[in-house]
Amino acid sequence: MRRLAHISDLHFGRTNPAVVEGLITELNRDRPDLVIASGDFTMRARKLEYAAARAFLARLDAPWIAVPGNHDISPFHLVQRFLRPFARYRRYIAPSTEPTHLDDEIGIVCLNTVRTWAPEADWSQGKIRRRQIVQAEARLAAMPAHVFRIVVGHHPFMPPPWDEEARLVGRADLALAAFRRQGVGLTLAGHLHRHYARFAEADASGAANDTVDRGVMRGRRGHLLAVQAGSATSTRLRGSEPNAYNRIVIADGAATVTVRLWHGSGWRDAE
Ligand SMILES: [Fe+2]
Ligand SMILES: [Fe+2]
Numbered sequence: 001m002r003r004l005a006h007i008s009d010l011h012f013g014r015t016n017p018a019v020v021e022g023l024i025t026e027l028n029r030d031r032p033d034l035v036i037a038s039g040d041f042t043m044r045a046r047k048l049e050y051a052a053a054r055a056f057l058a059r060l061d062a063p064w065i066a067v068p069g070n071h072d073i074s075p076f077h078l079v080q081r082f083l084r085p086f087a088r089y090r091r092y093i094a095p096s097t098e099p100t101h102l103d104d105e106i107g108i109v110c111l112n113t114v115r116t117w118a119p120e121a122d123w124s125q126g127k128i129r130r131r132q133i134v135q136a137e138a139r140l141a142a143m144p145a146h147v148f149r150i151v152v153g154h155h156p157f158m159p160p161p162w163d164e165e166a167r168l169v170g171r172a173d174l175a176l177a178a179f180r181r182q183g184v185g186l187t188l189a190g191h192l193h194r195h196y197a198r199f200a201e202a203d204a205s206g207a208a209n210d211t212v213d214r215g216v217m218r219g220r221r222g223h224l225l226a227v228q229a230g231s232a233t234s235t236r237l238r239g240s241e242p243n244a245y246n247r248i249v250i251a252d253g254a255a256t257v258t259v260r261l262w263h264g265s266g267w268r269d270a271e
Helices: 017-030 047-058 078-083 087-092 130-141 172-181
Strands: 002-007 034-038 064-067 100-102 106-110 148-152 184-189 196-199 216-220 225-228 244-251 254-262 267-269
Touching: 002 017, 017 254, 017 267, 034 148, 034 184, 047 087, 064 106, 106 130, 130 148, 130 172, 148 172, 172 184, 184 244, 184 254, 196 216, 216 225, 225 254
Parallel strands: 002 034, 034 064, 106 148, 148 184, 184 225
Antiparallel strands: 002 244, 100 106, 196 225, 216 254, 244 254, 254 267
């Protein structure tokens, strides 16, 4: 069994200090085997924001793995943005923007979906390069058959159930097809500051839906569940959604996802 905490969109520079402290307290009490952070550590990639993110990570007792988000590259320094976009991320967070994790139960492949330039006007939309998909598939294929496979990126692979037209990470369809070929059971992402989970199969039969049980979702190997996290600590909340993160248990080839919501003085399971 592996116990994971999926946190996202911390946005140091615009955090609620009480929530930051509450998250550290909860994670250190809970002691997950691994914390997975799916990007947007900062607001504007400023040094002070990165230093605060680093200080947060340093206070976690659990090991962690992370990817950058679109807010983690500078919107101001264009030279830095184009020539060395992830220099600060590498210095303050981690040397690699696409780390992997493999133990005897789970295998994790991280994808950096952040783009420094796009022909579209909106640079915040991420994209996966074809080469990244080939590389991710090779990494997944090299893992022992029995491990539960997880892919992490910042931008969403699947749209929210209430907005089928929502913008996804570029080449999400190709990436999902590759993940499913490799038996990936779970994708983890953020960016939208809304939590949801849904199966990748376009399945209206109800087979997928009956695994939803009071805010808990279960995905299993070969039946890909795309999981989004809300914003764990930022004050940039969408709609009425409070700060949130996901508690995930991997056991017997299945993932059980429980959303944890901030209620003002602590965290509780979502209904
Ligand atoms: Fe964000
Ligand atoms: Fe984002």
